[in-house]
Amino acid sequence: MKKKLSILVIICVTMFKSITSNAFEQSEKYLKQIHEKVIYLTFDDGPSPHTNKVLNVLNEEGIKATFFVIGNQVETHKDIIRNLQKSGMCILPHTDTHNYRKIYKSSEDYFNDLNSCKDKIKSVTLEDSINFVRFPGGVRNELLKKDVLNDIKEKFLEDKYYFIEWNVYGLDAERVPKDSYTILNSTINQLKSTPKAIVLLHDGYGNANTANCLKEIIVKAKSLGFKFKTLEEITEKDIDYFIEKSVINKKD
Numbered sequence: 001m002k003k004k005l006s007i008l009v010i011i012c013v014t015m016f017k018s019i020t021s022n023a024f025e026q027s028e029k030y031l032k033q034i035h036e037k038v039i040y041l042t043f044d045d046g047p048s049p050h051t052n053k054v055l056n057v058l059n060e061e062g063i064k065a066t067f068f069v070i071g072n073q074v075e076t077h078k079d080i081i082r083n084l085q086k087s088g089m090c091i092l093p094h095t096d097t098h099n100y101r102k103i104y105k106s107s108e109d110y111f112n113d114l115n116s117c118k119d120k121i122k123s124v125t126l127e128d129s130i131n132f133v134r135f136p137g138g139v140r141n142e143l144l145k146k147d148v149l150n151d152i153k154e155k156f157l158e159d160k161y162y163f164i165e166w167n168v169y170g171l172d173a174e175r176v177p178k179d180s181y182t183i184l185n186s187t188i189n190q191l192k193s194t195p196k197a198i199v200l201l202h203d204g205y206g207n208a209n210t211a212n213c214l215k216e217i218i219v220k221a222k223s224l225g226f227k228f229k230t231l232e233e234i235t236e237k238d239i240d241y242f243i244e245k246s247v248i249n250k251k252d
């Protein structure tokens, strides 16, 4: 009887240890995910000849990024899209025309433009893109009226689409173009105040300065302890974090 009892105690202790160590590992994993410093580099308005340089730098540094592309330019630079895909970059729709006056007239105009962009991406990658988009000019731009925006948002919600804004911006799409030094410094300074960043940069026709300072941005961000991921690799926890911060599905 005594022997049976001690066997039972040993079994119970072993089970308890395994349950608590599992729970500990789980909570440690959870905490790690919450506190992990992550950068989601995103490039808008490509592909353009500058995308090649951006891609070379990313490959040299062994990191992946996300590209919100313009459909009309996808048609012109199919080879660049294929190279992005081969290198494991995440390719997502931005717009077909980038013509604010045309696409923000109504939600119908917006979705015609977006769907055409998605079709052009798929005709090259032969894959459907995941459910993330970025509004040209971001959600808050003067040509996107509230009623049109609300219609678009409603449809996104129905189709389980996320619209992605940013919490770090390299200042590389200003009317007066910024030099590489300014783009680098503004990006790094903003990175210092956030553990998780969706970084807005550009690889369009006018964005040579971004490509020129990208390597330094990456090297400095690495030294600050950031890991790089694409939006395809984003965790539920990070999605929640960015929704809470109004960086994904930005509130009014």
Ligand SMILES: [Zn+2]
Binding pocket: 044, 045, 094, 098, 135, 136, 137
């Ligand atoms: Zn854009």
